[in-house]
Amino acid sequence: MNYLLTKKELGSISLKCGASLLLKFCVQEKLLLLSTNSSNKLLGEKLFSKNCLELAPFKSVQFFEWGDWEQNPLKNRSWQWRLNWLSFLPYLIAYHRASGDEAVLDSALEAIQSWLKTYLETDNSYPFEFIWHDHATALRAEQLVFFTYYCHEFAPAWAKKHSDFLTYLEQALMVHGQWLAEDSFYSHHTNHGLEQARVLLLLGTVFEGEQSQKWLQIAIKRISSELEFAFTEEGVHVENSPAYHIFVFKVFLGIIKDYPEEVLGDLAQQFNQFSAKALSFVTNILRPDGRLPPIGDTEQLPTSDGYKEMFGHRLEYQYFLYSHTQGKQGVKPPILNKVYPKSGYAIFRNEWPAKEHYQKAFHLIVKVGCSSRYHHQQDEGHISLYAGGEDWLIDSGLYNYINNDPVRKYMRGRPGHNVPIISHASYSKEFEHRLSAWKVSEFSESDTKPHIKMQLDVLAPVSHERTVTFDSQTKIVEVQDKISADDKQSRNITLQWHFPKDKTLSINNNQVLVTSDSGNQLAIEFEGDTPDDLSVVSGRKEDRVFSCISYKANQVEPSQLLRVVFRVRNQLNVTTRFQFKKIS
Known part of the structure; x- marks a missing residue:
């Protein structure tokens, strides 16, 4: 399967230029956040100036040149996955934004060009798993979208000098779109499939032309199906992990936030039918120390908020806030114990304490x-x-x-x-x-x-x-x-x-x-x-x-x-x- 487009096909679809309301939330605001992120800047400086590549949550490795994309210095496939979806690009973007040094963008160009020239014309028979990997393909396409728009908006002089590369990059994005649109490549009813559909929606939005409209239609249909599958009627994500409940819940929140009704149709209404229940599950599952329980594929770490914009006017958010801040903010939840018989969880407490002794509470979780x-x-x-x-x-x-x-x-x-x-x-x-x-x-x-x-x-x-x-x-x-x-x-x-x-x-x-x-x-x-x-x-x-x-x-x-x-x-x-x- 090879999706490299012909010149004729290339002429029928192109990236949208300039600012638009449609691109505001799905591209421009995200670009502003990642390019001004202080952590991204520091990681970009380490990579560019000290040849230290740190793909969180992994430690830094010495990294002198782009080219060996199948290396595995930490003996961990998740590190390879992060490398091959080009997760370091926001580092270089943020460091360029802070320094203004065009050599930083040259380094990013070298990395992208190396990956694309090595793998863009391969197919899924290639033996290394993270080339056309369901999740990595989606996330890589997203990074390439952000890099393209960053260059045009924040480095126009550099973009003009490298117009041939950016044209090549535009074609590479179309190839990624073709992969993501293919039914046989789509990981149906998984968080990977949701990410594939989300990024296909992004590509359908940033491109214009007949092909982009097809991508939009496919993406909306898949997101609707993923939404119907992903959560039980009790509002609990089906992938057996509190961390993935939060991750997938926030992916859907982001989709609803980033795209207008004219694109999403009735997806927002479909989401609203269970979203408050999904937030309540987070309220209940959070431990008295403010961390997630390491049940399933979950790390015992704190979680972020990210719900105020959509739920701030609802009591369910105030209950979540009480649990999230360990009684410092919000409203004490009225329900002490919660059983999810169809989702397979029971969560028992002895009290919702005041902030002074909140961490001393009892918290019992049963995974059924x-x-x-x-x-x-x-x-x-x-x-x-x-x-x-x-x-x-x-x-x-x-x-x-x-x-x-x-x-x-x-x-x-x-x-x-x-x-x-x-x-x-x-x-x-x-x-x-x-x-x-x-x-x-x-x-x-x-x-x-x-x-x-x-x-x-x-x-x-x-x-x-x-x-x-x-x-x-x-x-x-x-x-x-x-x-x-x-x-x-x-x-x-x-x-x-x-x-x-x-x-x-x-x-x-x-x-x-x-x-x-x-x-x-x-x-x-x-x-x-x-x-x-x-x-x-x-x-x-x-x-x-x-x-x-x-x-x-x-x-x-x-x-x-x-x-x-x-x-x-x-x-x-x-x-x-x-x-x-x-x-x-």
Whole structure:
């Protein structure tokens, strides 16, 4: 598949020139922001003056010349992805804006020209994945649009001297548009597909001509379809990750903000049907420390606002603001506990505190099941618990996107979550089985004693019923696990409870005491079936991972795993009780 256009085709479509209301939000305002961004300027200066290329969130690497686009100095495919969508161009744009040195634009020209001459005429049979990669292609096209308009608006003398290059760049953008418009290239119903459609909409807007109108029509149709798929009727994004909920939500917000109704049609109305619910999910999922929980492919980092312009007049925004600022601004939300039975989440709190002790609140999250293939982890029934200003029960996080990395395998699999490990049971080879193999059978959003009961049939032939109850007055969490199978085969069952490395775990018979340097204490005891063995493991040994957590991408540290083993059981019925002996 090769989309290099002929001269005849080139003549039928061209970039729009000058300022226009249509380009104001989707190009000109964004260009102003990225070209005056102080962080971009510093990174551009490092790249141009010191040959240091820093593709966040990765560390700097020495980078002396453009040409080796398939290099991998950090052994990380996400770094290669960022390099090949030319994510460094805003750095050079901002540094040129600050310095006025045309040599900075010459360096950007050299980089762009090198990539285009190497790859523009290739097709998707080329062996390196990030040339015509679904997401990288879209983001690269966007960067090339911004660079083109920047040169014309802020460096007209340079643009005039390099008019042949900019004409070539315009053709390269058309080639990218052809790729993005192709149905077989479109990643249907994913965040990548949404980004492809968003950038195709941008290309359809900045170009004029018959082809650009076709791109607009394709883009609007796809965005509408993505919008319909991306969020459940409860307003929760289906890609199994709080971080991707926010990312995709903000992509849609940006589309609605950047384009007028004459372009979008009824997309804004379609978006409004669930947008307030989507914002409320962010309000509820944010931890008392202001960070996102590392559930699914999520980093445990703060999130930005970005909702005021569209939602500032609504109470849902005031509730979000209270959660986002840890009680310093906004209005205290009226609902304490929230269960999303169709989306697969339960979120329980003991209170929405005042700002003085906001971080001391209890925050319990249950991840029931997955809603789509993207960014899924084997975390059906997982529980995270934050209390007294610190983590207790933890998830494992993202780490990276290198699927053969043993740490990444661990974090995606059942061993990285607070879920049982069950012998002689496995996931179906057909992923779609997982989408329907879980359900919330009962729940309560009571202020004082919320609970959720879930049925988990993801591990054939095992049936697992897990009930989580939170008593907000006594600060007790109870997890009842009932496990059985029709085949009557005896199985070894291990309940897993992960804790951060700063906790001390002491085992006394079948009781466990978890203590913190802060003086907080959590007691764990079991009611019903008696465990055969309790033990604690931590960290990793070479490729064998016992217990680790990644708070930020590409970073990992040891955590601790309490293993509660039940050997040779036909069935299991046990309640694990977590009771805080001391909490401040």
